[in-house]
Amino acid sequence: MRFSDLISLIIDNLGRRKGRVLLTAIGVVIGTAAVVTLVSLGAGLQKSATSNLWGINDLSSIQVSPGYPKYEPGMSFNEADIKKITPAVIEQFKGMKGVKQVIIKDNIRGGSLLKYGKMEGWGNFNSVSVPDIKDLGIEAAQGVTVVEKGQVILGSQYKNNFYDPNQKPGKEPEQLPDLFGKTIDVQFIKWDNEGNQTIRRAKLEVVGILKESRSEHDWSMYINNDEMLKVNEWIAGKRIDFSKEGYNNVVVQAISPDVVVELAKQITELGFQAYTPQEAVEGINSFFAIMQIVFGGVGAIALLVAAIGIANTMTMAILERTREIGIMKAIGATNNNILAIFLGEAAGIGFLGGIGGVLLGWAICAVVNALGSSLLASGGGGGAGTQLNAIIPLWLPIFSVAFATVVGLISGLFPSLNAATMVPVDALKYE
Amino acid sequence: MSNTSFVRVSDLYKIYQMGNQEVRALDGVSLELQEGSFNVIMGPSGSGKSTLLYLVGGLDWPTSGQIEVDGQRIELMDENQLAQYRREKLGFIFQSFNLVSSMSAEANVAFPLRFSGVKKAKRLKRAVSLLERMGLKERIGHKPTELSGGQQQRVAVSRALVNNPSLILADEPTGNLDTTSGTIIMDLLKELREEGKTILVATHDPRMLQYATNAIFLIDGKEVTEENYKKTIQQQG
Numbered sequence: 001m002r003f004s005d006l007i008s009l010i011i012d013n014l015g016r017r018k019g020r021v022l023l024t025a026i027g028v029v030i031g032t033a034a035v036v037t038l039v040s041l042g043a044g045l046q047k048s049a050t051s052n053l054w055g056i057n058d059l060s061s062i063q064v065s066p067g068y069p070k071y072e073p074g075m076s077f078n079e080a081d082i083k084k085i086t087p088a089v090i091e092q093f094k095g096m097k098g099v100k101q102v103i104i105k106d107n108i109r110g111g112s113l114l115k116y117g118k119m120e121g122w123g124n125f126n127s128v129s130v131p132d133i134k135d136l137g138i139e140a141a142q143g144v145t146v147v148e149k150g151q152v153i154l155g156s157q158y159k160n161n162f163y164d165p166n167q168k169p170g171k172e173p174e175q176l177p178d179l180f181g182k183t184i185d186v187q188f189i190k191w192d193n194e195g196n197q198t199i200r201r202a203k204l205e206v207v208g209i210l211k212e213s214r215s216e217h218d219w220s221m222y223i224n225n226d227e228m229l230k231v232n233e234w235i236a237g238k239r240i241d242f243s244k245e246g247y248n249n250v251v252v253q254a255i256s257p258d259v260v261v262e263l264a265k266q267i268t269e270l271g272f273q274a275y276t277p278q279e280a281v282e283g284i285n286s287f288f289a290i291m292q293i294v295f296g297g298v299g300a301i302a303l304l305v306a307a308i309g310i311a312n313t314m315t316m317a318i319l320e321r322t323r324e325i326g327i328m329k330a331i332g333a334t335n336n337n338i339l340a341i342f343l344g345e346a347a348g349i350g351f352l353g354g355i356g357g358v359l360l361g362w363a364i365c366a367v368v369n370a371l372g373s374s375l376l377a378s379g380g381g382g383g384a385g386t387q388l389n390a391i392i393p394l395w396l397p398i399f400s401v402a403f404a405t406v407v408g409l410i411s412g413l414f415p416s417l418n419a420a421t422m423v424p425v426d427a428l429k430y431e
Numbered sequence: 432m433s434n435t436s437f438v439r440v441s442d443l444y445k446i447y448q449m450g451n452q453e454v455r456a457l458d459g460v461s462l463e464l465q466e467g468s469f470n471v472i473m474g475p476s477g478s479g480k481s482t483l484l485y486l487v488g489g490l491d492w493p494t495s496g497q498i499e500v501d502g503q504r505i506e507l508m509d510e511n512q513l514a515q516y517r518r519e520k521l522g523f524i525f526q527s528f529n530l531v532s533s534m535s536a537e538a539n540v541a542f543p544l545r546f547s548g549v550k551k552a553k554r555l556k557r558a559v560s561l562l563e564r565m566g567l568k569e570r571i572g573h574k575p576t577e578l579s580g581g582q583q584q585r586v587a588v589s590r591a592l593v594n595n596p597s598l599i600l601a602d603e604p605t606g607n608l609d610t611t612s613g614t615i616i617m618d619l620l621k622e623l624r625e626e627g628k629t630i631l632v633a634t635h636d637p638r639m640l641q642y643a644t645n646a647i648f649l650i651d652g653k654e655v656t657e658e659n660y661k662k663t664i665q666q667q668g
């Protein structure tokens with residue numbers, strides 16, 4: 001028997017019992033839809049949980065800080081014991097396998113006061129050694145992410161940093177306008193040993209506002225790296241020798257998240273403190289992997305029920321068509337031909353149900369996502385809550401249809417074997 | 432004579448065990464059918480006619496004995512060999528037509544060729560030419576329920592011929608038909624015999640004897656002579 005003939009015969013046979021095929025397939029549709037929806041919800045929850053916990057999705061970064069010796073009672077603190085991140089160490093990091101780039105972060109070493117109109121605030125100035133702070137995995141909501149001298153980029157929560165020092169009780173507090181494009185007055189402050197303060201004034205133009213990232217960047221302000229060095233040297237009153245002092249905070253970026261854990265281990269072995277969200281994220285991932293398996297399992301049980309339906313339908317169909325089986329044998333069909341026909345019909349029901357289930361599951365996910373985002377919108381757009389979001393991984397529809405087909409095949413196996421091995425004369429005499 | 436035997440049956444037994452009772456459907460039958468002969472098995476109901484036919488057709492296994500068709504031992508074949516034997520050598524015609532009710536006349540006739548891997552266009556061409564020969568040109572697309580009994584049986588005969596078999600096994604082919612339709616079928620079988628096919632028909636219908644080149648009389652699973660057969664029938668009334 002030709003394969004194309006087999007397929008067309010199976011399609012004809014399914015076609016002449018449309019009603020029953022449909023009813024049987026509905027079981028598979030529901031089971032498959034359950035698998036697709038639940039697994040997608042699991043994937044969606046995982047994504048939003050990980051991104052909630054680690055504002056930035058940047059899993060390829062390692063935060064490195066100097067290594068301090070373990071404190072033991074009676075131990076006197078010795079500066080020489082601190083493992084400092086000197087420029088030579090930076091070069092060493094850069095030379096490690098799997099490192100994409102190393103970003104040095106710095107911050108202001110004295111006080112700072114911000115002024116705009118009547119409003120005042122504290123400065124939380126940072127800088128990075130790369131021209132574009134985008135490299136940290138953050139984006140601009142307004143303006144640019146490259147900051148030149150005389151400019152500043154503000155974190156998304158900057159407004160909460162300002163207040164009106166002359167606020168009268170009972171009076172409506174003044175609202176700080178959008179500072180994008182505006183210029184703010186800054187006072188850098190240093191104190192000498194007697195406690196006298198000296199002020200250095202600057203004007204900074206706001207050239208960018210960062211997108212909310214639910215991380216420390218939301219509260220940071222970025223100025224140019226050279227400007228930062230100048231201010232810090234003014235505060236220190238001398239040139240800063242980084243080969244002696246070392247950097248406080250360095251980000252080592254890996255070429256891919258896969259190598260992060262290994263890199264962090266190497267850096268720790270060198271005596272530095274290395275922190276990566278990877279390990280925690282991996283823990284969360286494995287939790288959600290289990291959740292997806294459980295969710296998928298619930299769907300699989302639904303499919304199992306559907307499988308019993310298929311087995312039942314096939315058994316009925318084979319009883320009804322016993323004579324037909326006898327006829328087919330009398331006109332020369334082999335046992336394998338009969339087996340293939342009935343298995344094909346069972347698999348066909350599974351396949352059709354699988355496709356229907358993927359479509360239904362996809363529709364449910366679309367509804368869930370639409371509801372999820374409208375709930376979010378009505379929730380005030382804070383966006384800090386857990387987002388109900390279904391993500392359909394690419395493999396899922398293919399896997400689901402294949403799985404449903406296999407379910408059909410397996411549930412059809414026993415009835416089909418029965419059909420194939422009938423004694424022809426018994427099948428022909430069957431009423 | 433035995434050199435030209437197309438079918439040779441020797442010492443054939445088919446015994447059904449029903450609880451502690453034995454039913455001897457065939458009780459030691461031996462036959463030789465010549466190539467191109469028209470053989471009619473006569474016998475009252477329950478005498479074992481169908482059983483004999485099915486055993487020759489390889490649709491069932493004998494309790495003991497030998498069946499040789501065209502030099503091949505049927506009772507020794509496995510299921511795949513039997514399927515091939517039926518596909519290549521046999522054409523079956525049944526009392527109740529046994530057409531597939533969901534298929535058109537054309538599709539029913541062409542059906543066996545699917546299992547022999549013949550391409551669709553060729554299958555349908557052959558089916559149409561056979562149906563034309565049976566005078567059913569106008570009925571090609573009809574389902575069995577849209578055909579009369581006589582027409583259905585002619586579709587069934589076409590199906591039995593589609594693989595150009597050398598042996599035709601017919602179990603009461605006129606049993607469900609009126610006299611005229613029955614005659615048409617019997618004439619068709621005669622024509623086929625004249626084309627060189629070997630025919631084996633099981634029937635109650637004494638008219639069939641006019642076409643026979645060889646008659647076999649069965650009573651209680653045993654072959655008997657024509658005189659003994661007639662005597663027994665008369666005794667039973």
Ligand SMILES: Nc1ncnc2c1ncn2[C@@H]1O[C@H](COP(=O)(O)OP(=O)(O)OP(=O)(O)O)[C@@H](O)[C@H]1O
Binds near residue numbers: 449474479480
């Ligand atoms: N599967 C079976 N189990 C038990 N006994 C059977 C079975 N099949 C047939 N028989 C018995 O074998 C005997 C012969 O049956 P068979 O069908 O060959 O008769 P027949 O000559 O074709 O009769 P009819 O003219 O009524 O068709 C009968 O007595 C029948 O009851």
Ligand SMILES: [Mg+2]
Binds near residue numbers: 480482602
């Ligand atoms: Mg019979």
